[in-house]
Amino acid sequence: MTAWDALRAALDSLRANPLRSALTMLGIVIGVAAVIAMVAVGAGAREQVLRQIASLGTNLIMVGQGSIVRGGVKLGAGTASSLTEDDALAVLSEIPGVVVTAPSVRWGLQIVAGNQNWGTVLFGITPDYMDARDWSIAAGHGLSDVDVAQANKVVVLGQTVVRNLFGGGDPIGEPVRVFSTPLTVVGVLAEKGQNTQGQDQDDVIFVPLSTAKRNIPGMAKSNPRFIHTMVVKMRDGADMADAQAQIRDLLRQRHRLIPGQDDDFWMRDLSEVSATRDASSRALSFLLAAVAAVSLLVGGIGIMNIMLVSVTERTREIGLRLAIGARRRDILVQFLIESTTLSLIGAAVGVALGIGTAMGVAELAGWPTLIQIDSVVLAVVVSGLIGVFFGLYPARRAARLNPIEALRHE
Amino acid sequence: MVSEPAHSLITVERLTRHYRMGPQIVHALDDVSVTVRPGEFVAVMGPSGSGKSTFMNLLGCLDRPDSGRYWLDGQEVAGLSSDALAAVRNRSIGFVFQSFNLLPRQSALDNVMLPMVYAGVSHAQRIERALAALDAVGLLERAGHRPTQLSGGQQQRVAIARALVNDPLLLLADEPTGALDTATSLEIIGLFQRLNRRGITIVLVTHEPEVARFASRVLHFRDGRLIDDLSQDAEVAA
Known part of the structure; x- marks a missing residue:
């Protein structure tokens, strides 16, 4: 058969x-x-x-201001104004495998354009930040090193902010007011959508780091070099755990922490999330x-x-x-x-x-x-x-x- | 041991088969020796329980004897493996049953082709040979019919065509007219006689003397023993 x-x-x-x-x-x-x-x-x-x-970047390490401890009370992340632009420069120059360090400050505020206003988050950044977080520009242009050096009064808007302030209109060249200072819109960010936690990543505005420090009242009162966070971008294939350990050692040394003392900064590796x-x-x-x-x-x-x-x-x-x-x-x-x-x-x-x-x-x-x-x-x-x-x-x-x-x- | 006599198709010697039924041993077949020459038309008779069915099952290689020997066409078959027995049944023996045993969902042609499925015959040849076999039983024009569309006599003729299609040496028929009326029985017996005249050896089990009289030889069984072996002038059915 x-x-x-x-x-x-x-x-x-x-x-x-x-x-x-x-x-x-x-x-x-x-x-x-x-x-x-x-x-x-x-x-x-x-x-x-x-x-x-991938949109967050898997070879990124976020470093942020830690908490200060006063008499056993931890005041929460960001309360120690310990992290500085110099730390970012040191990480870039001393840790092998680091491609970019992008220092930034952030601030929640109201932004006003004409008779519209919108509550959003301001990031004071350097151009490296755009690269480290994979941001691109949809219209106009991004922030430049010159903008940072001269603390130019320019701003780049996220899509959500554009939608809420300008409706369908073109915002390039328009004035907006933040912390009672008029800034000129020079660019619009490309849309990123929600992040893994469901937060709208497009509800942001970017200004030069120096502009933010100079114009946000009280921000740089104790230390003009201070920053909230820095993004460290490692080259592809770098050992993230090893890099974190080296950055920790370097920052502890720079902040003169003695052995046994808690870190005055936090650090997160996005590959852990993935x-x-x-x-x-x-x-x-x-x-x-x-x-x-x-x-x-x-x-x-x-x-x-x-x-x-x-x-x-x-x-x-x-x-x-x-x-x-x-x-x-x-x-x-x-x-x-x-x-x-x-x-x-x-x-x-x-x-x-x-x-x-x-x-x-x-x-x-x-x-x-x-x-x-x-x-x-x-x-x-x-x-x-x-x-x-x-x-x-x-x-x-x-x-x-x-x-x-x-x-x-x- | 006696060697197998020349010019015989079937030689069985001291064939014995018994079954155990509870504490009792039933001698279904007890020390039977018989020889059938090529071209004979043998009727096997006896009341039920006489051993005639057991004898047929042994001749048909469906069962194995407990003792005794059996040569079919010069080959000793009693000791063959199960696969070799299947091959003997396939090539050397054609079976015809009382209840036809046709596959109900297959056409007459497909039913007749079935033995060739197990003989490794090519598809084209299967059709050719099956049509020839249906022609030999006079049912060529019903090749495409299903069993349910055929009368009892026609179904039995399809079954006979199926039995013939691998050109067997021996046709074994177990009460082939048992399910048919008298006129149709005569038709079928006539067909057996015509096939027999063309050279095929037939062994037919029946309990009806009216059927047995068409055979050239009658074997009588009782209580597992062969008690009578008569040659006779066969009546011609048609």
């Missing part, structure tokens, strides 16, 4: 009971569709998170795999059940086939091919349903989905194996029938 003969016999037998065959496949169909759809949704979500993380995200999405994938495995298992048991019924129903046919020259192996193969055909047709329907569901979810719910070819291949292969595994017992039972008794079977 050739494989083609066995396949034809299998299809004939499945056609004999179309409803029963369809119901038997259902477990596999649902299992496979679930695998493909869920993996697609999971991969889409992960892709989105990875994109967001690792956490990755781990949680991996856990989600395991969960999905477990759900899928259970439904495929149930599908396999359904196949075994129906194949046992089929063997009993077709006992006489098996007896006849044995009498006219089928070897036991031929009977075994015939029933194995039948169960595998059942599971593979179920898998094919499941693939179509899964892809349809993934596309439907993308369309209707607006979730990003990404159909993974591996998940399709894996689901089909596993279904085939399930057909063989759960078909084996019924097929062996068929192959072991005594032809004389089988022919007498009613």
Whole structure:
């Protein structure tokens, strides 16, 4: 008996009971569709998170002002005005692998344009900040080193700020007022969207670092060189943990901290965020795999059940086939091919349903989905194996029938 | 040990088969020796439980004897492996059953082709030979019909075509007219006689003397023993 003969016999037998065959496949169909759809949704979500993380930059280290301790009371991050522009310069020149250090100050305030006003966050920056945080300019131009050196009264607006102050209008060249000082809009930032915490990254304005310090009342009162944070950008492939350790040592030394004393600054590596995200999405994938495995298992048991019924129903046919020259192996193969055909047709329907569901979810719910070819291949292969595994017992039972008794079977 | 006599198709010697039923041992076949020459038309008769079915199952290589020997066309088959026995059933023996045993969802042609599926015959040849076999039983024009669309006599003729399609040496028929009316039975017996005249050896189990009289030789079984072996002038059915 050739494989083609066995396949034809299998299809004939499945056609004999179309409803029963369809119901038997259902477990596999649902299992496979679930695998493909869920993996697609999971991969889409992960892709989105990875994109967001990439927009933050994975080779960045954020260093910020720490808390001061007065009599055991920690006053909170940013209360120690310990970090300075000189620290940023020292990190750049003394730590190997540092590409850029971008010092900045930040301040929440109201910005006014004409009769409109909007509460936003001001960043006093140097041009390096744009590079370190992957900001680009959508219109006009960015801040220059000259703007920083001369404390020019210029500002670059985020998209959200533009929308709220100017509606649809062009803000370039328009005056805005911040901390009662008029600034000229020279550029508009390209849109970044939400960050991983859901915060609107476009609700910002950038001014030169020197302009911010000079014009925000009381900001630079104790130390004109002070900054709130600096972004340290490492070259690609740099060892982030090692770099952090070196920066810590350097800053402790510069701030004259004695051993045992707490850091007066904080430090965060954005690759930690991405690792956490990755781990949680991996856990989600395991969960999905477990759900899928259970439904495929149930599908396999359904196949075994129906194949046992089929063997009993077709006992006489098996007896006849044995009498006219089928070897036991031929009977075994015939029933194995039948169960595998059942599971593979179920898998094919499941693939179509899964892809349809993934596309439907993308369309209707607006979730990003990404159909993974591996998940399709894996689901089909596993279904085939399930057909063989759960078909084996019924097929062996068929192959072991005594032809004389089988022919007498009613 | 006696060696196998020349010019015989079937030689069985001291064939014995018993079953255990609870504490009892049933001697289904007890020390049976018989020889059938090529071209004979043998009827096997006896009441139920006489051992005739056991004898047929052993001749058909569907069962193995507990002792004794069996040569089919010069080959000792009693000791063959299960796969080799399957090959013997496939190539050397054609089976005809009381209840036809056709696959209900397949056409007459597909049913007749079934033995060739296990003989490794190419698809084109299967169709050609199956059509020839259907022609031999007079059902060529019904090749595309399903069993349910055929009368009992026609179904049995499809089954006979299936039995013939691998050119067997031996046709084994187990109560082939048991499910048919008298007129149709005669038709089928007539077909067996025509096939027999063309050279095929037939062993036919029946409990009806009206069927047995068309055979050239009658074997009578009782209680697992061969009690009578008569040659006779066969009546011609058609």
